[in-house]
Amino acid sequence: MAGQLLKETLLKIDHLRKAYGDTVVLKDISLTVHKGEVIVVIGPSGCGKSTLLRCINGLEPIQGGSITLQDKPIDGQSKDIAQIRQKLGMVFQNYELFPHKTVLQNIMLAPLKVQKRDKEEVRQMAEQWLERVGLLDKKDSYPRQLSGGQKQRVAIVRALCMEPEIMLFDEVTAALDPEMVREVLDVILALAKAGRTMVIVTHEMSFARAVADRVLFLDGGEIVEEALPEVFFDHPSTDRAKKFLSTFTYDAVRHHDVPQNY
Amino acid sequence: MLLATLLGLAAAFVQYFKIPVLRQIVKVYIELFRNTPLLIQLFFLYFGLPRVLGISPSPELCGVIGLGLLGGSYMAEAFRSGLEAVDNVQTESALSLGMTRPQALRYVIFPQAAAISMPAFVANIIFLLKETSVFSAISLMDLMFTAKDLIGMYSKTVECLAMLVVFYLIILLPVSILGSVVERRLRRGSFGD
Ligand SMILES: Nc1ncnc2c1ncn2[C@@H]1O[C@H](COP(=O)(O)OP(=O)(O)OP(=O)(O)O)[C@@H](O)[C@H]1O
Numbered sequence A: 001m002a003g004q005l006l007k008e009t010l011l012k013i014d015h016l017r018k019a020y021g022d023t024v025v026l027k028d029i030s031l032t033v034h035k036g037e038v039i040v041v042i043g044p045s046g047c048g049k050s051t052l053l054r055c056i057n058g059l060e061p062i063q064g065g066s067i068t069l070q071d072k073p074i075d076g077q078s079k080d081i082a083q084i085r086q087k088l089g090m091v092f093q094n095y096e097l098f099p100h101k102t103v104l105q106n107i108m109l110a111p112l113k114v115q116k117r118d119k120e121e122v123r124q125m126a127e128q129w130l131e132r133v134g135l136l137d138k139k140d141s142y143p144r145q146l147s148g149g150q151k152q153r154v155a156i157v158r159a160l161c162m163e164p165e166i167m168l169f170d171e172v173t174a175a176l177d178p179e180m181v182r183e184v185l186d187v188i189l190a191l192a193k194a195g196r197t198m199v200i201v202t203h204e205m206s207f208a209r210a211v212a213d214r215v216l217f218l219d220g221g222e223i224v225e226e227a228l229p230e231v232f233f234d235h236p237s238t239d240r241a242k243k244f245l246s247t248f249t250y251d252a253v254r255h256h257d258v259p260q261n262y
Numbered sequence B: 001m002l003l004a005t006l007l008g009l010a011a012a013f014v015q016y017f018k019i020p021v022l023r024q025i026v027k028v029y030i031e032l033f034r035n036t037p038l039l040i041q042l043f044f045l046y047f048g049l050p051r052v053l054g055i056s057p058s059p060e061l062c063g064v065i066g067l068g069l070l071g072g073s074y075m076a077e078a079f080r081s082g083l084e085a086v087d088n089v090q091t092e093s094a095l096s097l098g099m100t101r102p103q104a105l106r107y108v109i110f111p112q113a114a115a116i117s118m119p120a121f122v123a124n125i126i127f128l129l130k131e132t133s134v135f136s137a138i139s140l141m142d143l144m145f146t147a148k149d150l151i152g153m154y155s156k157t158v159e160c161l162a163m164l165v166v167f168y169l170i171i172l173l174p175v176s177i178l179g180s181v182v183e184r185r186l187r188r189g190s191f192g193d
């Protein structure tokens, strides 16, 4: 990881504080994301993972600290926020495809209307990506005709076609049936392999371990642990992390030496 | 009809965007016109205005304004519920793709809201057409009025009223059918079914 010191810093979060009224949700978050890095954020429900991603995307006003993307401050109120958001590809838990548009229209809308790119160029790019995620034959379907896993792959392609610097994933498999989780995670793994910069919130622990360069363990609105995946999963250093990880394993309850007459 | 639609749109936007002050005014307007009979509203416009303001609008103008105001209040509710039925995360999804707020509204929210509002919109148009029957009260020629004349002249009440029903049907049925066709189109265009 020494090489990362030389790499360009894309995203810098500095002493971020976020509160809803009197409830502080993010206490004092600092994080630097370099180009090509994959950060996985895990933590118990309600610890502020979604909120963190929403702050990065300028969807939530923040109460303290700063977030910058390539040295430009991210502020939902500023007028160049739309410009900055083009560099942040966000994928939501519930896909949020536009129901009144076909797959291809969903993908091409923002590149055409926001970035004013050439229609043919965008179409080619969209079709290439659809092909790669195995959905080219669905390009003229409407979202309601797709399965959850297919919708989520379209949502990922839609974000990618904006050519973002960083992809943000918020529990993108949480709403999926187990057999569809894999097809979506495989797409993300391929992106990681290709060197994409990503911040991923997930509850899929083996996936987190496979994809992460660094794991952030968030609890109670603060970063409790920040470590390499092998270190975090095999030797968590805090009790809170140990306790959290233990909720994903089950101790065997069926012992062979249980007496027959039990 | 047009006046009603425009008024309705304007009022719905004011509510959707929660524009201060205007919002309260719109709310009072909607409640006032939705909860009073058209007849009273027309009487007020036609007989009341000359006394209060010293202007005397023609019966036609009164009819159009009265129907416009009434329709506007109904349309406002139709459009507002359409807008509110579109999940807020859709806006966020559009914003996260780098759209500005106006772009998100134009490409993502309005098309969905329009499709959702369509049934109520068509119902309102039909309702407004039916309400024209009240116009006779302020001496505007309409079907009801003509029929009353005929009844007076020929005193064949039943036939005349039957004819009246038929005439209303002749006007309203096409509107109703056209409405459901448009609705289905919009829906197919919007959601693919
Ligand atoms: N709009 C809001 N108003 C008030 N409180 C909120 C709001 N949104 C989130 N919260 C609170 O902020 C905290 C963090 O929420 P967040 O959605 O970021 O959690 P999370 O880590 O993503 O949880 P999960 O794993 O369940 O998705 C929660 O306690 C939640 O109740």
Ligand SMILES: [Mg+2]
Residues within 6 Å of the ligand: A049, A050, A051, A170, A171
């Ligand atoms: Mg969440």
